[in-house]
Amino acid sequence: MLDYAEPVTRLIDEFKRLPGIGHKSAQRLAFHILKTPQEETNRLVDAIREVKEKIVFCSVCNNLTDTDPCRYCASPSRDRSIICVVEEPYNLVAIEKTREYHGLYHVLHGALSPIRGIGPEELQIKNLIERLRPDESGEGEVREMILATNPNTEGEATANYLARLIKPLGVRVTRIAMGLPVGGDLEYADEVTMHKALTNRHDI
């Protein structure tokens, strides 16, 4: 097979590193870029650069944010006695869309999966435990933690692991109700489903 000019090959290779992009899609994207006017590709390049420069992880909840702490953690109107734990930042967006939840969040950035080498150390669990620690008065601010990990094998195991870890600290631990199909991903839950899952949450 003949190779393309080196810059083209390099672009294809970079695209191939992206999740869900195989060789053919990478090739198609590269040729699309080649045909696109300069100013349009500049906008794309700027958007990528800006997101890398300006977006950081919130030092409290690990959400993606352009201010630290993020707007949820910094907001005086959010209920600080309740934390909703999700796997990924886009799960947080799905819950926020219900407009019914006014507590705080914690993003784990994944779920336990031994076959992929993901254990508790690979997830943002340590700083979750820190958030639950009582202050000098001996009174903890957080009263309830909602586990909103995905309703699949890995999400369940993660919720189960966290519940065992957190319940001894005296915090109420609840799990969102699964009106969702087995093996589901919260990413595909609509607002109504998500709202129901939250209101019907149960203690574990």
Added chain:
Amino acid sequence: MHLRTIEAVNFRNLAGSVEFSPGLNVIYGANAQGKSGWLEAVYLLATTKSFRTSHPREAIRHGEKEAILRGSVARGSLVKEIQLLIAETTKQTFLNAKREPMIRYLGNLDAIAFTAEDMQVVRGAPDARRKFLDRAIFGIQPSFLGTLSEYNRALKQKNALLREASETDDPLRFLDLIAPWNDQLITLGAEIHSTRTGYVDKLRERLSPGLFQHETIEIRYKSSLDGKGDLSDYAGLLRERMGLRLKNEIAIGYSLVGPHRDDLEILFDGYEIARFGSSGQQRSALLILDLAQLSVYHDVFEEHPIFLIDDLDAELDRTRIEILLNYLDGRAQTIVSTSKRSIADRYRDRAATFQVQSGQFLSANQRTNM
């Protein structure tokens, strides 16, 4: 239900389409001409699984990207078009030319197959018998597919931890990590146990002993926890056994307890069929099990799935063939393949017969009085 027509595109060496009779259909042709391929196509269209390969993509014709199977299924006067598209990494299901989720597609056409590979059920190791049970259950309860795949996924995750734990100097730190997976294995395992035992009870009621000879046949779901405690509280017992065996599991590096180690006990005239049965008895036993599965299906849906027999005369003698076909006559649409023209000739007066050459149907001799 019956399959009226099937068409194959880029599927193995098959080409064209065929119209089946609602009764008995005999497909004959020399070896490697595609007769088994057509049977496989029917089974795949019905169940989305192949009885020849665990990777249906292997059936895509060389050099092509996807294979398509299309069929029309009749229930009384209602006719539905179903279609299965097999690509390298996906399978897509369609009903009346529209995408249909797999879980709703299944059940539009159902099939039970008697093949040489299935002889493992009465000859081979426990996993072949578990597969037989699970496949039969999917037919009447598609959601069981989800339960089983979640269980297998959790088991894989637990085994990854056990393997890692077996290789470290500090296996104790793995206990907290294993516990969440055990919890899921217990919930899902209890569901699998009760579903399988429930199905075996139904199957037992529908066994027709003495169908082929003067044999007796008994079946029992043999849990790996038999004799270890109170099986009526399966979840509790499984939890207890997992606790007791955890050290051994860590030492050996994989899971030792759960329904993935269960078996279906099949006794023929009081003896375990796989170890003591003659090959004739094994064939009879498998047929009796298949026909019981057909009856259980009928109990649930008040209709029969279609019955497929691959390479009829290779596995069955003339007497068994006669008894079997008489049993199926008037019950289920039956499609059989054979390499012998003489067999097709023998049934020409009561069956639609088809000759296959190079993957295509050459001639159809259909009886009209069916």
